[in-house]
Amino acid sequence: MKSYRKELWFNIPKRRGLVNISSEVQSAVDASGVSEGMVLVNAMHITASVFINDDESGLHSDYEKWLEKLAPEKPHSQYAHNGFEDNADAHLKRTIMGREVVVAITDGKLDFGPWEQIFYYELDGKRKKRALIKVIGE
DSSP states (O other): OEEEEEEEEEOOSSSSEEEEOHHHHHHHHHHHTOSEEEEEEEESSTTEEEEEEOOOHHHHHHHHHHHHHHSOOOOGGGOSSOSSOSOHHHHHHHHHHOSEEEEEEETTEEOOOTTOEEEEEESSOSSOEEEEEEEEEO
16 A cells, blocks of 8 residues: 655635645645545644635635634634634634545546535634645555
């Protein structure tokens, strides 16, 4: 069995931002030489998310509105976690959006359903963060 590891680095200039990383994940699969297997992609920071969904701007806007209703950023004083940092809402939003995805690899390609894409979602940006890609298979 083959194994391949790669890190993707991000420095989102705003507090929140979405990045479609599907092509970078496919490039890692290509570099791995795996034709049948699985790829794990996970955020390596507790205030960022990796998830699968549609690459549609209206949906992305809906995430922002929905998450802000569930875990509003302000007032910061509403959260016991806030003290040194003001990112308690980002921790909660990450719990909702998820830490990782696993995608099957078939014939060397990501085996997606219709419209599926992989996204990195920064929830507390303005600093360097990373996501891990781990490919395993034959």
